Amino acid sequence: MKVVTVQDVAVVADVSTATVSRALSKPEKVSNATREKVMEAVRITGYRINQTARNLRRQQAGAVVALVPNLGNPFFSSILSGIESVLSEAGLRLLVVDSAQAGFQRDRAFDFLFMNQADGLLVLDGSLDLRPLTDAVQTLDVPPVVYCCEWGADGRYASVRIDNQQGAKLAVEHLFGLGHRQIGMVCGPADNPLTAAREEGFLSALTDIGLGVPDSWLFEGDFSIEAGAQAARHWQVLEERPTGIFCMSDEIAFGFMSELDRMGLSVPDDVSLVGFDDIEIASRFIPPLTTVRQPRFEIGQEAAGKLLRRINGTVEDCASGNNQARQTVLPVNLMVRRSTAALSEP
Amino acid sequence: MKVVTVQDVAVVADVSTATVSRALSKPEKVSNATREKVMEAVRITGYRINQTARNLRRQQAGAVVALVPNLGNPFFSSILSGIESVLSEAGLRLLVVDSAQAGFQRDRAFDFLFMNQADGLLVLDGSLDLRPLTDAVQTLDVPPVVYCCEWGADGRYASVRIDNQQGAKLAVEHLFGLGHRQIGMVCGPADNPLTAAREEGFLSALTDIGLGVPDSWLFEGDFSIEAGAQAARHWQVLEERPTGIFCMSDEIAFGFMSELDRMGLSVPDDVSLVGFDDIEIASRFIPPLTTVRQPRFEIGQEAAGKLLRRINGTVEDCASGNNQARQTVLPVNLMVRRSTAALSEP
DNA sequence: GTTTTGACTGCAATCGATTACATTTATATC
DNA sequence: GATATAAATGTAATCGATTGCAGTCAAAAC
Numbered sequence: 184m185k186v187v188t189v190q191d192v193a194v195v196a197d198v199s200t201a202t203v204s205r206a207l208s209k210p211e212k213v214s215n216a217t218r219e220k221v222m223e224a225v226r227i228t229g230y231r232i233n234q235t236a237r238n239l240r241r242q243q244a245g246a247v248v249a250l251v252p253n254l255g256n257p258f259f260s261s262i263l264s265g266i267e268s269v270l271s272e273a274g275l276r277l278l279v280v281d282s283a284q285a286g287f288q289r290d291r292a293f294d295f296l297f298m299n300q301a302d303g304l305l306v307l308d309g310s311l312d313l314r315p316l317t318d319a320v321q322t323l324d325v326p327p328v329v330y331c332c333e334w335g336a337d338g339r340y341a342s343v344r345i346d347n348q349q350g351a352k353l354a355v356e357h358l359f360g361l362g363h364r365q366i367g368m369v370c371g372p373a374d375n376p377l378t379a380a381r382e383e384g385f386l387s388a389l390t391d392i393g394l395g396v397p398d399s400w401l402f403e404g405d406f407s408i409e410a411g412a413q414a415a416r417h418w419q420v421l422e423e424r425p426t427g428i429f430c431m432s433d434e435i436a437f438g439f440m441s442e443l444d445r446m447g448l449s450v451p452d453d454v455s456l457v458g459f460d461d462i463e464i465a466s467r468f469i470p471p472l473t474t475v476r477q478p479r480f481e482i483g484q485e486a487a488g489k490l491l492r493r494i495n496g497t498v499e500d501c502a503s504g505n506n507q508a509r510q511t512v513l514p515v516n517l518m519v520r521r522s523t524a525a526l527s528e529p
Numbered sequence: 530m531k532v533v534t535v536q537d538v539a540v541v542a543d544v545s546t547a548t549v550s551r552a553l554s555k556p557e558k559v560s561n562a563t564r565e566k567v568m569e570a571v572r573i574t575g576y577r578i579n580q581t582a583r584n585l586r587r588q589q590a591g592a593v594v595a596l597v598p599n600l601g602n603p604f605f606s607s608i609l610s611g612i613e614s615v616l617s618e619a620g621l622r623l624l625v626v627d628s629a630q631a632g633f634q635r636d637r638a639f640d641f642l643f644m645n646q647a648d649g650l651l652v653l654d655g656s657l658d659l660r661p662l663t664d665a666v667q668t669l670d671v672p673p674v675v676y677c678c679e680w681g682a683d684g685r686y687a688s689v690r691i692d693n694q695q696g697a698k699l700a701v702e703h704l705f706g707l708g709h710r711q712i713g714m715v716c717g718p719a720d721n722p723l724t725a726a727r728e729e730g731f732l733s734a735l736t737d738i739g740l741g742v743p744d745s746w747l748f749e750g751d752f753s754i755e756a757g758a759q760a761a762r763h764w765q766v767l768e769e770r771p772t773g774i775f776c777m778s779d780e781i782a783f784g785f786m787s788e789l790d791r792m793g794l795s796v797p798d799d800v801s802l803v804g805f806d807d808i809e810i811a812s813r814f815i816p817p818l819t820t821v822r823q824p825r826f827e828i829g830q831e832a833a834g835k836l837l838r839r840i841n842g843t844v845e846d847c848a849s850g851n852n853q854a855r856q857t858v859l860p861v862n863l864m865v866r867r868s869t870a871a872l873s874e875p
Numbered sequence: 876g877t878t879t880t881g882a883c884t885g886c887a888a889t890c891g892a893t894t895a896c897a898t899t900t901a902t903a904t905c
Numbered sequence: 906g907a908t909a910t911a912a913a914t915g916t917a918a919t920c921g922a923t924t925g926c927a928g929t930c931a932a933a934a935c
Contacts, residue, residue, distance in 0.1 A: 257603030582891035
């Protein structure tokens with residue numbers, strides 16, 4: 184099967200290849216009559232543009248990479264969906280790369296940019312170190328990279344996320360408002376910036392309220408269902424147990440509740456639980472989960488939009504120090520449902 | 530910032546560009562000494578290969594497109610994860626495209642192939658019509674397309690999936706074994722091949738057993754949580770209700786259970802439910818869901834592997850009629866958990 | 876009627892790596 | 906040592922579209 188090129192179209196339309204190219208990508212630069220002729224020739228020949236050739240010539244990749252830690256985690260699906268909706272609108276493709284994959288070279292995350300495989304990077308993995316990139320790039324421009332739900336130590340990179348401290352604070356205040364005075368927490372991965380931010384918000388909210396919290400109420404975890412289940416087991420054997428618990432992810436909360444169910448205990452009768460994320464199933468769990476909502480689709484859209492502006496040079500938020508614009512912080516809200524209840528007198 | 534090319538490396542290493550290219554892509558074709566020289570030059574210059582240029586010359590895209598209907602649906606995340614694990618191993622990138630996106634041209638799904646944007650297609654959307662592709666391609670070769678969890682009307686395309694009839698059958702037999710004689714079903718989208726296959730399995734299993742089923746026990750739906758909730762409402766107002774229900778997706782089952790919970794009813798006390806898919810949360814729902822397991826990660830891996838073999842020409846399963854090899858059917862099994870119970874005497 | 880202007884169009888170089896073919900160099904054989 | 910053979914390297918064309926520059930031509934201006 185012979186592949187049809189601009190040449191063939193040019194011959195059929197009886198114009199030069201230059202004209203064909205222009206008729207296709209900048210129609211206004213070509214007379215009506217010619218444009219018709221070219222279009223007709225395209226139809227006749229069944230021509231389809233070769234993106235690779237175009238990209239080579241234009242020095243672009245036509246794609247954006249999303250670096251996701253563990254693609255299998257459904258938390259990311261809505262975010263990706265939001266990203267894809269904006270990118271496809273703009274005619275860019277979305278390359279998905281699992282940064283937790285065995286073969287993934289963490290220090291090579293930026294080769295996508297250098298190798299012309301991507302015009303920009305969306306980082307959904309906060310544990311990725313961007314310093315190699317910063318070092319490699321000698322210019323003053325910040326490379327087209329946007330963090331998504333995360334952010335880097337290097338504040339020069341743009342990011343789109345929610346106010347994690349505030350989210351944790353809302354959770355604490357909610358539990359407090361229901362009468363809980365013994366409030367614990369199940370954490371995400373120890374080295375994770377999200378964990379750190381939420382922990383900070385949690386602790387400072389408690390401090391503001393005037394409550395303390397023993398270390399034994401701070402359960403280690405990693406955002407997973409299993410971590411929640413394990414925390415539940417630790418919680419059960421505690422001498423003195425918290426009556427309300429802030430979970431750093433919905434999955435943790437589900438694991439916790441599920442494990443309690445196995446023990447014959449239930450939520451919110453035996454303990455009140457607040458989650459984080461508001462993934463789809465949260466409102467339909469039994470009981471429906473009270474949780475801090477992250478607008479994931481919107482975060483994805485926002486991040487993709489920001490990246491596009493970077494790529495196209497419509498840089499509202501460059502290295503020049505405009506911190507406001509660089510860091511987009513979307514509002515969080517607490518979805519109050521039935522996994523939390525007023526503390527019943529024992 | 531000047532971009533480094535083979536030229537630059539060639540100059541530094543004092544060899545020709547051809548040698549540089551060979552040293553990099555076919556090291557065995559070059560003497561040790563030269564290879565060293567080239568590698569050193571690469572190090573000095575900080576050279577990174579330009580994938581676009583390579584792809585243009587090699588007439589390949591270096592990527593595979595996954596067509597997903599609604600990326601936001603977590604059902605797909607493990608499948609994509611399986612796909613990505615195999616592709617990244619093979620050095621191919623994964624392009625994710627949402628076929629339910631507003632701007633998506635359903636009849637143009639194959640342009641990815643023609644436009645050199647992808648070397649192959651993984652179709653996770655059974656409602657996509659591949660006939661335009663078949664027509665466009667004049668040759669006898671079947672294009673590199675693999676269905677994933679789905680399959681097309683045109684049997685010439687490869688697919689990786691489970692035995693959906695068998696899955697439905699397992700569900701029915703399980704309910705029957707527990708004493709249920711009134712068995713209903715909540716369906717997926719009406720036009721979907723998966724729905725059709727599962728319905729067929731369901732009905733034929735009932736027939737085999739010698740049970741009938743009134744139309745009013747066949748609830749319409751679309752795989753979503755909301756569909757499950759709606760089915761529950763319909764179920765409730767029935768004069769005579771089925772005591773066991775086969776849900777065509779786990780999400781349907783969750784929606785159903787959640788809605789029952791709102792009504793003050795519960796599973797399995799008031800009705801037994803079997804799901805389909807065994808998504809991650811199924812085993813941790815309250816109650817844990819009895820469901821037909823689809824090995825999603827493996828399906829993804831298998832499909833990606835099959836596609837790679839196609840692309841590389843290692844075609845064990847070509848159009849020549851080897852049906853066995855073309856259609857990979859992975860085993861299903863029933864995960865018996867606590868959403869089903871023996872029918873209690875009323 | 877001549878010049879100016881601007882809209883179209885065409886020529887040919889270009890993007891950066893690969894590879895067929897030619898040429899040189901090294902090794903093996905007698 | 907001469908020849909045959911194999912290995913290593915270089916030359917230059919190629920993949921397919923884009924675009925700077927220059928040329929053509931008609932409408933507008935004088």
